[in-house]
Every structure is written in structure tokens, then in C-alpha cells.
Amino acid sequence: DAKTTQPTSMDCAEGRAANLPCNHSTISGNEYVYWYRQIHSQGPQYIIHGLKNNETNEMASLIITEDRKSSTLILPHATLRDTAVYYCIVRETGANNLFFGTGTRLTVIP
Amino acid sequence: DTAVSQTPKYLVTQMGNDKSIKCEQNLGHDTMYWYKQDSKKFLKIMFSYNNKELIINETVPNRFSPKSPDKAHLNLHINSLELGDSAVYFCASSPWTSQDTGELFFGEGSRLTVL
Numbered sequence: 001d002a003k004t005t006q007p008t009s010m011d012c013a014e015g016r017a018a019n020l021p022c023n024h025s026t027i028s029g030n031e032y033v034y035w036y037r038q039i040h041s042q043g044p045q046y047i048i049h050g051l052k053n054n055e056t057n058e059m060a061s062l063i064i065t066e067d068r069k070s071s072t073l074i075l076p077h078a079t080l081r082d083t084a085v086y087y088c089i090v091r092e093t094g095a096n097n098l099f100f101g102t103g104t105r106l107t108v109i110p
Numbered sequence: 111d112t113a114v115s116q117t118p119k120y121l122v123t124q125m126g127n128d129k130s131i132k133c134e135q136n137l138g139h140d141t142m143y144w145y146k147q148d149s150k151k152f153l154k155i156m157f158s159y160n161n162k163e164l165i166i167n168e169t170v171p172n173r174f175s176p177k178s179p180d181k182a183h184l185n186l187h188i189n190s191l192e193l194g195d196s197a198v199y200f201c202a203s204s205p206w207t208s209q210d211t212g213e214l215f216f217g218e219g220s221r222l223t224v225l
Contacts, residue, residue: 034212043114043200043216044153085151091212097143097166098214100153 003027004088009105012082018075020104022088025069031092033064035073036100037084044087044100047073078108113137114217116201122223123191130187131220133201141165142184143214144176145200153200159184188222196224 005023012018024033034049048055048062050071055062061074075082087103114135123129135142143166144156158166162178173189188195201217 032212038153041219043202043218044214045216046213049212087153097155097158098212099155100145102152 003031003090003099004101006086006088006101006104008102009107011107011109012075012078014080014108014110015077018078018082018106018108020073020075020086020088020106021070022073023070024088024090027068027090028092031090033062033068033071034089034091034098035060035062036087036089036098037082038087038103039081039084047086078106080108080110082106083108114201114203114215116199116217116220118220119218120221120223122225124225125191125193127191128187128189129191129222130185131199131201131222132183132185133217134183135201135203135215136182137203137205137215138182139203139205139215140181141204142178142181143202143204144184144186145202145216147198147200147219149197156199157184157186191222191224193224196222198222 032049032051035047036044038044048060050062064071085103085105087100117132141160143158147153156170157176159178175187177185198219198221200219202214204214
């Protein structure tokens with residue numbers, strides 16, 4: 001079962017930063033926060049993950065609050081191709097599956 | 111080269127028929143999965159195999175039978191298809207030894223329509 005809460009939808013202007021929030025207030029100490037996205041008619045795509053430190057890669061940044069009860073995925077310069085459903089997932093260390101919630105539908109507007 | 115490939119991409123069939131969806135990964139991963147995404151877009155895990163052994167079966171009807179001939183392939187066979195089986199089925203793989211990366215590689219999906 002999904003242990004995260006995300007807004008149903010968000011809009012972002014092209015070229016601006018997209019900040020996608022996620023609440024995971026019941027996260028336990030050995031659970032990581034993962035972000036995936038699903039562009040229309042494609043399979044989900046891994047974006048980034050973290051435990052407690054902020055993380056950055058070529059796609060995005062992940063900011064996790066100090067109490068780990070929430071996080072924000074940041075796409076620094078959103079493009080039209082970033083329009084997708086973004087899933088925030090918490091997963092135990094050693095678990096070998098992912099449970100997807102309903103995600104946030106991000107629409108990047110020209 | 112496609113990392114996780116599924117065939118067919120589209121499948122339209124009648125109720126009561128038996129059909130199969132094939133999945134192959136060329137990433138050398140040990141673990142493979144089947145996920146189902148229904149019309150409401152909920153993505154749910156169905157099965158997980160590690161080195162050809164079933165490790166997850168999420169209360170899927172026994173009309174669904176996964177088969178893993180080797181660790182690069184995980185096929186999904188569905189007997190006596192029902193209208194409710196209409197969905198997009200995604201295959202995925204991940205490296206077992208790197209579980210903490212949590213990175214699953216998904217195929218492009220197979221859209222099954224049961225009439």
C-alpha cells in the first residue's frame with residue numbers, strides 16, 4: 001500500500017522550476033524515498049532516490065526534510081517533455097518491489 | 111537496444127480466450143516483475159521473480175501464470191480472459207544485488223483489450 005500523499009495535479013511554466021511535494025509522515029528509519037515518473041503511454045522511469053540527505057542528479061534534485069516526513073522533487077528548468085505523472089514512493093531497504101500511489105500529474109505549460 | 115522489451119504492444123481478444131505476453135531484458139538483471147495498470151491508472155505489482163524463482167505473488171487470480179524460462183525472460187500467460195483483465199501490463203527488471211538502488215527498469219507496456 002502506498003504510504004505517501006501527493007497533490008493530484010500541478011502546472012508549471014516552461015523554463016521555470018517545478019517543485020513537487022510529497023508527504024510521508026509514517027516513514028520509518030530504513031525506508032528510502034523514491035521518485036519515478038510516467039510519461040503518457042510509456043513505462044515508469046526512475047528519477048532519483050534518497051534516505052535523509054538531499055540528492056541531485058542530472059534529472060532532478062530531491063530535498064528531504066530533517067524529520068523525513070516530507071520531501072520535494074525539483075525539476076530545475078521544466079520542459080514540455082517533463083509533462084508526466086510523478087510518483088513518490090517509500091521503500092524499505094532490502095525490499096524488492098515498489099508500490100505506486102496515485103502520483104501528481106504535472107503539466108508543463110508553454 | 112531496448113533494455114526491457116515486451117511483445118505484443120497491443121493485444122485485442124475475446125473473453126474466454128487464453129493469451130500470453132512476453133518480456134525480455136538484456137540488462138543482466140536477476141529480478142523481473144509484472145505490473146498491471148488499470149483504466150484508473152493505478153499501477154500494481156502482480157509478480158516478482160528472482161533467478162527464475164517466484165518471490166512475490168500479490169493475490170493475483172490463478173488464471174494468471176507467470177513463466178520464467180531463464181532469468182532474462184518473464185512471460186505472462188492469462189487463461190480464460192475476462193473483461194476486467196483489460197489493462198496495460200508492464201514488465202520490469204532490477205539487479206537483485208543492488209536492491210538499495212530501488213531502480214526498476216520498465217518496458218513500454220502491453221495494452222490488453224478484452225471484448
